[in-house]
Structure formats: structure tokens, C-alpha cells
Amino acid sequence: DVKVTQSSRYLVKRTGEKVFLECVQDMDHENMFWYRQDPGLGLRLIYFSYDVKMKEKGDIPEGYSVSREKKERFSLILESASTNQTSMYLCASSWTSGRETQYFGPGTRLLVL
């Protein structure tokens, strides 16, 4: 079974803090994705990566950065957390083609105070 894990299920941070969210997948998938999910807005793509050290902006990249130094690991970084970044963050991975299913991690619920 594909397994996607995320470093934390719940996080509480202060405004201005630097926040790291980590995602690891064990299926040798090329593609990895970071989404945020907010009520009524669905999943919105923040960044994705199709290979090690490669990244592409999604629909809402402002205030976020990413890092992919190893194929199995994709990190999302909030350089200076703000209250409007309070959300559920979901990581996903897939095989190389855009036709492939995305497998999601359990999510990290982030609260920024």
C-alpha cells in the first residue's frame, strides 16, 4: 500500500514564526504536491514538484516555499506565519503522468495565533 506521512497532525504557531511541514512517501513517486483545504474552498494547490530539486508554483504560492532534496521527501515552509495561513495542509504524491491517482497524507491542521 502507498503510504504518505506528514510530520504533524496538529500544530499551533505564533504569528511571524517560521513553520516547517514535512511529507514523506514510500512509493518512489515522481510527483509530490502541497494543498491547503479550507471550508467552502476545496483543495487549493500551493506548490508541486515533479522531480528532485524541481518545483512549480500552484494557485496560491504566496507566503510559502518548498524544498525537495530527496525524492521521497517534500517540505512546505511558511517563512513568516500569518493568521490567514490557519488551515488544513494536505500532502499528496503520484506517479509521473497527470492521469495518475494522487495519494494523500493524513493532513496537518495548523493554527496560527
Added chain:
Amino acid sequence: QKEVEQNSGPLSVPEGAIASLNCTYSDRGSQSFFWYRQYSGKSPELIMFIYSNGDKEDGRFTAQLNKASQYVSLLIRDSQPSDSATYLCAVNISGGFKTIFGAGTRLFVKA
């Protein structure tokens, strides 16, 4: 802005009935279509995918795709209370890496 639209619901059906969930999309070049189920507090999991016009059946689930009308639907036969969840429609944009998700339809199956 490429969009995927779903009725947010809630859609309420009695146990044993057919639940019909609909989704429309704006990009005519879309090639791959997915239905994910998301239980409250959990992450999305794939139910079905469909690439070609017509129907695709898997157990109690049937996905229907009509590219000319730009809609995709999911039918759940013999609905069970355990089917109560939010159903997300997802569309892969023109074969690229990006998949657009709808906001989801909440389904309640009453015992």
C-alpha cells in the same frame, strides 16, 4: 481560471437509495477525471477515475463522463450510512501535472 464546480449540498438520501453527485468543469482539454471520498477529519481517498466518455462501473459506484457537455457524475447505488462523506470531483487539466479539485458535495445517507 479553470474551474470545477460541484453543488455543496448537503445531499440527503435514505439508506438503499441511489445517490447522484454531479460536477461540471470549464477546461475542454481536460483528460482525466477523478472522484475522491473524504470522511470528516480524514484525507481524500480515490473512489474512481474515468478517462473516456460513457459509464464506468465499480461495485456500487458508477462514474459517468460527458465531455461534450463538460460534466462528470458519480452514482452510488444501494447507499449505506457509511457512504456519508464529502465527495470531491477532480479534473486533470489538459494532461499536465495540475489537478483541479471541486469544493465537494456533502452526502448524508439516513438509516
